[in-house]
Amino acid sequence: MASRPGPTSTQGATMKCGTLDIESIQATLNSRRIGQRIEFKAETSSTNDEAWLYADEDAFDGLVVFAEAQTAGRGRRGRIWQSHRGASLLLSIGISGQKHSIAGDWLSIIAAIAVHETISKFSDTRPTIKWPNDVLVCGRKISGVLVESRQSQSETRNHVVGIGINCLQHQGHFDGPLANSATSLELLSHRPIDRSAVAIHLLHALDQRLAHPETLNQESLRSDWLSKADALGARVTLEHNSQQHTGTIIDLDPTAALVLQLDEGGIRAFNAADTSLVSTEYGS
Numbered sequence: 129m130a131s132r133p134g135p136t137s138t139q140g141a142t143m144k145c146g147t148l149d150i151e152s153i154q155a156t157l158n159s160r161r162i163g164q165r166i167e168f169k170a171e172t173s174s175t176n177d178e179a180w181l182y183a184d185e186d187a188f189d190g191l192v193v194f195a196e197a198q199t200a201g202r203g204r205r206g207r208i209w210q211s212h213r214g215a216s217l218l219l220s221i222g223i224s225g226q227k228h229s230i231a232g233d234w235l236s237i238i239a240a241i242a243v244h245e246t247i248s249k250f251s252d253t254r255p256t257i258k259w260p261n262d263v264l265v266c267g268r269k270i271s272g273v274l275v276e277s278r279q280s281q282s283e284t285r286n287h288v289v290g291i292g293i294n295c296l297q298h299q300g301h302f303d304g305p306l307a308n309s310a311t312s313l314e315l316l317s318h319r320p321i322d323r324s325a326v327a328i329h330l331l332h333a334l335d336q337r338l339a340h341p342e343t344l345n346q347e348s349l350r351s352d353w354l355s356k357a358d359a360l361g362a363r364v365t366l367e368h369n370s371q372q373h374t375g376t377i378i379d380l381d382p383t384a385a386l387v388l389q390l391d392e393g394g395i396r397a398f399n400a401a402d403t404s405l406v407s408t409e410y411g412s
């Protein structure tokens with residue numbers, strides 16, 4: 129379910145709840161890095177918390193933790209992330225800075241691209257990425273990504289990439305403001321959604337990009353992201369350090385910051401950590 133600043137309640141709607149098949153995910157993946165080890169929790173505070181528990185172990189790099197329910201799921205910029213038990217794909221991936229250093233902001237862009245590909249495959253729709261890493265269909269949020277970074281004991285930066293994808297929710301599961309702002313794969317697809325198949329596709333897409341990070345080409349990531357975001361030329365208003373700025377998106381810079389031609393004059397890059405989008409008008 130999309131993140132928002134307050135709690136939501138679970139009322140009325142029933143959930144068709146196929147279980148995640150961790151064995152088949154692991155067997156089908158044939159992973160080179162992402163999903164070498166997979167952990168499953170029926171319930172946890174947050175899959176990001178679970179992944180951080182392994183930060184000092186060798187198994188941290190490429191570790192994937194799935195959960196069916198989170199009691200304190202978190203979103204970007206201090207928001208909470210709530211989802212009905214068994215409805216979403218809730219997972220976190222450990223990325224060790226010792227293996228190869230990738231900036232957290234680029235990991236967030238890579239995750240958004242992989243989620244975008246996955247949603248396209250399972251929803252028969254053309255999603256868009258909202259900077260930096262929300263995935264939307266027809267303006268409704270279907271997935272969010274939260275990348276957390278911490279210094280490791282060896283002074284490198286470790287990262288946990290947390291991903292939530294709405295899968296089995298029906299309209300009645302989205303209440304309050306989410307009723308008009310969230311959607312799920314089940315609502316968009318004519319076929320039943322198998323969350324294990326969604327997980328395999330997503331992890332494969334991530335593994336393809338992260339198995340050999342030294343070969344990652346920032347330029348091709350940048351243009352891939354820009355094409356999926358329909359971002360170039362979009363008009364946005366964003367908030368940075370409590371100040372609003374309006375302008376036109378002209379690029380994604382080498383740190384994955386959004387570059388705007390500002391209405392107030394000048395060109396400026398805004399980093400994801402300190403900035404939130406207030407409104408976006410994508411070009412047609």
Ligand code: BTN
Pocket residue numbers: 130131173174175176198200201202203204205207209218219220262271272273274290291292
């Ligand atoms: C956002 O849209 O603000 C990001 C939401 C990220 C939610 C996922 S669900 C799995 C992982 N565990 C968390 O606590 N958060 C992320």
